[in-house]
Amino acid sequence: MTLRHVTVLGATGSIGTSTLDVLGRHPERYRVHALTAHHSREALLTQCRRHRPAVAVLDVEEDAAWLRGQLAEAGLVTEVRTGRAALVEVAEAREVDTVMSAIVGAAGLLPTLAAVKAGKRVLLANKEALVMSGALFMEAVERYGATLLPIDSEHNAIYQCLPADHRGGLGRHGVTQLLLTASGGPFRGWSRKELVSVTPDQACAHPNWSMGRKISVDSATLMNKGLELIEACWLFDARPDQIQVVVHPQSVIHSMASYSDGSVIAQLGNPDMRTPIAYGLAWPERIDAGVETLDLFQIARLDFEPADEMAFPCLRLAREAMATGGTAPAVLNAANEVAVDAFLAGHLGFTDIDNLVARVRDERPVAPAGDLETILEADVLARRAAYDWLARH
Numbered sequence: 001m002t003l004r005h006v007t008v009l010g011a012t013g014s015i016g017t018s019t020l021d022v023l024g025r026h027p028e029r030y031r032v033h034a035l036t037a038h039h040s041r042e043a044l045l046t047q048c049r050r051h052r053p054a055v056a057v058l059d060v061e062e063d064a065a066w067l068r069g070q071l072a073e074a075g076l077v078t079e080v081r082t083g084r085a086a087l088v089e090v091a092e093a094r095e096v097d098t099v100m101s102a103i104v105g106a107a108g109l110l111p112t113l114a115a116v117k118a119g120k121r122v123l124l125a126n127k128e129a130l131v132m133s134g135a136l137f138m139e140a141v142e143r144y145g146a147t148l149l150p151i152d153s154e155h156n157a158i159y160q161c162l163p164a165d166h167r168g169g170l171g172r173h174g175v176t177q178l179l180l181t182a183s184g185g186p187f188r189g190w191s192r193k194e195l196v197s198v199t200p201d202q203a204c205a206h207p208n209w210s211m212g213r214k215i216s217v218d219s220a221t222l223m224n225k226g227l228e229l230i231e232a233c234w235l236f237d238a239r240p241d242q243i244q245v246v247v248h249p250q251s252v253i254h255s256m257a258s259y260s261d262g263s264v265i266a267q268l269g270n271p272d273m274r275t276p277i278a279y280g281l282a283w284p285e286r287i288d289a290g291v292e293t294l295d296l297f298q299i300a301r302l303d304f305e306p307a308d309e310m311a312f313p314c315l316r317l318a319r320e321a322m323a324t325g326g327t328a329p330a331v332l333n334a335a336n337e338v339a340v341d342a343f344l345a346g347h348l349g350f351t352d353i354d355n356l357v358a359r360v361r362d363e364r365p366v367a368p369a370g371d372l373e374t375i376l377e378a379d380v381l382a383r384r385a386a387y388d389w390l391a392r393h
């Protein structure tokens with residue numbers, strides 16, 4: 001068995017912690033090369049004590065100095081680095097074969113792309129990177145021979161439901177449709193009027209999944225499903241009209257693929273991200289993820305319904321951005337990140353999240369997304385437009 005050396009970008013988050021849980025179950029297979037966090041220095045220290053990485057990364061020098069002191073006291077030799085360049089370094093490091101991309105938001109783009117360009121096995125949880133730079137990202141995967149494994153549970157499920165080599169368009173393999181399941185979030189069945197007074201704590205209380213706060217809000221607005229739709233288009237070479245969103249409140253079926261002979265293939269499991277993480281780490285083998293096997297008798301029934309795009313317009317906004325193409329998805333993503341931050345800080349109402357995204361979309365011109373500079377500029381200008389809108393309201 002080959003020992004794999006892993007960098008976990010965003011180690012202190014929900015996906016990062018689950019990744020370390022799976023890695024810790026298989027010390028004979030995996031060594032942790034690097035762990036990164038933004039500001040969570042205490043959590044990173046605990047992880048360094050447990051996993052003894054060669055490198056740890058934090059955003060600012062003050063936190064790094066504190067961590068260095070704590071590590072020295074504990075007699076640990078982990079090197080502590082800071083800043084964005086350090087994230088890129090640990091993603092492309094020669095010693096590393098596998099990179100878990102689990103930073104939240106646009107901040108994940110550059111280190112993830114660096115891992116791709118270094119030809120690593122990239123476990124992609126950070127959907128925002130692909131939403132922003134889809135064509136460029138997938139070209140780089142092809143050109144640099146990276147192995148890209150989707151970790152988002154829906155895309156991981158679809159990956160498992162498709163033929164091993166599914167490149168070249170869905171039709172080539174007799175796939176007629178991808179069925180992207182959605183729990184519907186905590187406000188399934190609510191009217192637009194009822195949604196107006198939703199609080200951050202209500203939005204972050206997801207009925208089935210335990211996740212970071214940004215993705216929890218995205219799940220509540222259905223923007224998460226919109227971002228996933230864009231992600232699925234790039235990962236599986238699909239058009240938006242080949243993807244149907246199916247609300248499935250039990251979150252047991254993680255997604256499906258329909259075939260031209262009438263077959264529908266689904267992947268099922270308990271809603272626990274350690275299953276797709278273990279799949280990505282061990283692929284094409286299977287390893288213990290610490291997740292219990294599904295008890296179908298306990299679940300007893302599975303329900304399905306269409307998504308309510310009137311009450312939750314973010315899904316439509318995302319589909320339209322994908323159809324528009326170019327920098328439109330990067331603008332959508334940037335405006336959404338600003339809107340979600342403002343909502344979590346108590347400065348924006350829940351139903352104003354989609355309002356803000358739509359206003360920024362209307363305001364910003366769309367350019368071809370042929371290079372990284374254009375994409376990053378579209379991101380910056382969309383954020384500026386979003387902050388301007390917030391300042392006016």
Ligand SMILES: NC(=O)c1ccc[n+]([C@@H]2O[C@H](COP(=O)([O-])OP(=O)(O)OC[C@H]3O[C@@H](n4cnc5c(N)ncnc54)[C@H](OP(=O)(O)O)[C@@H]3O)[C@@H](O)[C@H]2O)c1
Pocket residue numbers: 009010011012013014015016036037038039040041059101102103104105107125126127128151152153209210211212213214215273
């Ligand atoms: N959670 C899930 O179940 C789930 C499922 C599918 C996909 N995803 C995707 O996976 C990604 C991570 O989600 P999550 O729920 O794990 O998020 P999370 O719990 O908020 O964790 C985010 C991680 O990224 C770090 N981070 C945040 N901002 C950063 C920045 N500007 N620069 C560098 N590092 C930064 C955080 O460090 P600090 O702790 O220091 O803030 C933390 O380690 C997201 O793109 C999400 O959409 C998550």
